[in-house]
Amino acid sequence: MENIAVWGFRSVPPFAQGLVRDLRVRWALGEAGLAYESRFIDVEERHSDAYRRKHPFGLVPVLESSDGTLIESGAIVHAIAEHCEALMPADRRAETLAWMFAALDTVEPPVWTLSVMDLQHHDEEWARLRRPGAVSEVMARLAALSEWLDGCEYLLGRFTAADILMTTTLRFIRHTDLVAGFPRLDAYVKRCEARPAFQAALHDQLADYARNESVAA
Ligand SMILES: N[C@@H](CCC(=O)N[C@@H](CS)C(=O)NCC(=O)O)C(=O)O
Structure with missing residues (x-):
């Protein structure tokens, strides 16, 4: 699995920060030692035709990689675990x-x-x-x-x-x-x-929201 990108929301209200399901994917990638880039969708754009081609239900997360495009956080974590003996002995x-x-x-x-x-x-x-x-x-x-x-x-x-x-x-x-x-x-x-992989995932999700909000302001 190479050239990994994880799609999440560009911005969410404070109550949802640290909960959105791309957190699971970021954490699993961290545990597996796989680098990734974050990609963002605006909440209002999630039902656009372009995004629906990635996620038929207009939700996050989506994982894109050299292996293809995957939806469903559980399936994505499973796919990552397939590359990591520690996550799936x-x-x-x-x-x-x-x-x-x-x-x-x-x-x-x-x-x-x-x-x-x-x-x-x-x-x-x-x-x-x-x-x-x-x-x-x-x-x-x-x-x-x-x-x-x-x-x-x-x-x-x-x-x-x-x-x-x-x-x-x-x-x-x-x-x-x-x-x-x-x-x-x-x-x-x-x-x-x-x-450490959870802490890094949480930090990175929150840092992305903060960065996106400051760019939008
Ligand atoms: N079963 C899906 C659920 C995905 C899901 O509900 N994602 C939320 C964010 S955590 C979402 O995109 N919500 C936007 C909406 O409900 O329109 C998964 O685990 O990936």
């Missing part, structure tokens, strides 16, 4: 993939629902009524995850691509104290976020 491939799916398909839906409700619809009556149910659905997932992590530093014992997807999923509710209510899970997220 040869003897644990199926389990790594299973936990990548668990992050995206089992944990992310309730977490994302709560995040959207709180960050984008908090003033609306339906969100106030639905919130307690949404919180208990998240809590059930967090409790199970915390139990799974008993005695483990990472989901598979060692750090893999699954931890990138799980950590970035749990960050969607960073505005709540729900993860902090599970000390083992909280320590897990902090452990993952302490990795």
Whole structure:
């Protein structure tokens, strides 16, 4: 995989900075030691014909490289992990993939629902009524995850691509104290976020937003 470019939004509101899913891709590339360039799409341009040719749904991230164009953050992280034994150990491939799916398909839906409700619809009556149910659905997932992590530093014992997807999923509710209510899970997220590749990815995403905003001003 060469000549890598990662597409994200040129600018997003502060509540979304550090959450947009190109963060996962930047982190995985950092862990794999693969250099990349950032490319940007304006939120208003995401449904243009030109961008829809890259991403049929007009979303970010998109990864372009010598291997072609890829959409879906999970598929992109998987493709990067295919180039990096540390992210997808040869003897644990199926389990790594299973936990990548668990992050995206089992944990992310309730977490994302709560995040959207709180960050984008908090003033609306339906969100106030639905919130307690949404919180208990998240809590059930967090409790199970915390139990799974008993005695483990990472989901598979060692750090893999699954931890990138799980950590970035749990960050969607960073505005709540729900993860902090599970000390083992909280320590897990902090452990993952302490990795130099995460710190670099976060720094670079935030620096790109700051640079783009100052150019636009
Ligand atoms: N399942 C997709 C979700 C992509 C997605 O929803 N991206 C958000 C940013 S994190 C987006 O582009 N939102 C713009 C919109 O919803 O129109 C993935 O993991 O790549």
